[in-house]
Amino acid sequence: IEPMWAYGIDPPSLDRAVMMEQLRIETLASFPADVVISELTRNGNVILSQPIVSEIKRQKKRLILIIDATTPTIPKWILSYIDGVMTDRPAWGVEQFRSPAP
Secondary structure, eight states, rough: OOOOOOOOOOHHHHHHHHHHTTOOGGGGOOOSSSSEEEEEEEETTEEEEEEEHHHHHHHTTTEEEEEEEOOOOOOGGGTTSEEEEEEOOOOHHHHHHHSSSO
C-alpha cells in the first residue's frame, strides 16, 4: 500500500487569487494544490467570494470551509460548493447545514 498525499494551498497563493478577483481576472489564478482550506473572511476581508469559489471548482479542486467562532453565518450559495468543513463548533455547523441549499 502506498501512502496518498493531499496538498493544500498556501495562504499567499490564495491571497493572489483574491487580488486577481478584485481585478476581475480570477480565471488567471492558479491553484497548485489538491485542496483549498479557507475561512470565508480573514481580517474582515472576504476570501471565498462567488467568483473565487467558482474558479476553485472550475479547476476541479476540493474546498474545505473553516468555521470558527468568528463565522457569523454561512451564506446559502456556498453550501453546494464545499466538500468538507473544519470547525470548533460542530453543533452550530450541523444546524447551519440542515437548512436546504438554494
